[in-house]
Amino acid sequence: MPDSDNKTVSAPRTKDRDGTEALLISAATAVLAETGFQGLGINTVARRAGCDKQLIYRYFGGLDGLIEALGTRLSTDLADALPPVGEPAASYADLMQRLASGLIAVLRCDALLQRIIVWELAAPSPLVAKLNAARSRALTTWMAAQRGDLAPPTGVDAPAMNAIIIAAVQHLVVSAQAKGVFAGLALESDADWDRLETAIGHMIQLVYGSR
Amino acid sequence: MPDSDNKTVSAPRTKDRDGTEALLISAATAVLAETGFQGLGINTVARRAGCDKQLIYRYFGGLDGLIEALGTRLSTDLADALPPVGEPAASYADLMQRLASGLIAVLRCDALLQRIIVWELAAPSPLVAKLNAARSRALTTWMAAQRGDLAPPTGVDAPAMNAIIIAAVQHLVVSAQAKGVFAGLALESDADWDRLETAIGHMIQLVYGSR
DNA sequence: ATCGCATATCACCGGTCGGTGACATTTGGC
């Protein structure tokens, strides 16, 4: 019988709970990054991890618990992956420009973050809010580290302006992944993004520039 | 038996194909606006319309055809609902500021448009692209009518800048509907939005203003 | 009045979903 080894061939069947948990979290992360929250179901994740869905219930109490665990691991992973702080920015305008470029770079090459962003837009829930909070927290502390003690110039509603900038960046990145174009602008090549970064930088200099 | 009238109570059972088609389109629109593309299924729409799902297949060839019909009706409805053009803007900056405010006003009170926007972000497909094209076309022609013959000042990458503005507006509106807050900024009351409009206007004046 | 046909409804199919109980297998303490 050729399938007599189907017990041992299916790889690390060793009874290692921690390993299995990590495997499940990785599987959920992969599924989410690849197919979005739509395909994120108990059966899909278990199939992807190569083990039974029952383990998701046993170890995480269900899919929600698994997502939550994914969130905590995400925040640590993301904190490690972000580029370290360089030399301090010369001005608040330079700082914001650098942050905008950094945000674009990080978001553009991380499908998982993009999926989480649209997930909360499409199907908001306390669970996704937690997940998004983990993402947001990591990015915020990273930004705060870059900021140092620079303060925005007076006469500008900095929170509103920064919200606008971040919103634009997030929407453009997500739109690029979804349709590759936005408002008639191509968002495929790096050159397209350089053009956008230039425009954003221009805008930031005008708003926050010393004048 | 109290349910003896469940045959007649389901209202206009008259054999009117056009009426039924309109009923189905309205039902699909309502479902989409209320629960997003997630809940937009054959069974849900038919249940909402109060008739059998078979009719969706017969009249529209399936859910896709119904969505397409929804799209064509959307473009005409939207074109009629948009506010008429007022007196021409004094400058390109004023024009863009007015367009941004108008876009915010339109999007903020139209759940359907918001759902369509996130739909394409979450589950892009040729079908949704068509739907979105209908929406985009109506808004674009409306904007073009407002523009008249004003041209953006030289030295500014107007397409990129406008894409940034529109992206920011769309993302903020959709985020407001989903979570009521963005980047620490409350997006609930009209006052919150006035603040944002002021910031956007300020930015536009700096970028496009005569100086 | 009746016949034909478009319209509307019902019943049913296969498939997938989330969820759960029962069973098999390995590990570790005694």
Add this chain to the structure above:
DNA sequence: GCCAAATGTCACCGACCGGTGATATGCGAT
């Protein structure tokens, strides 16, 4: 060696999904 607990696997359930055939029902032309 043995037993209990932890780990892993399988089978099954009810509910919902999209999709389709068969059947009722009413309108309009003749």
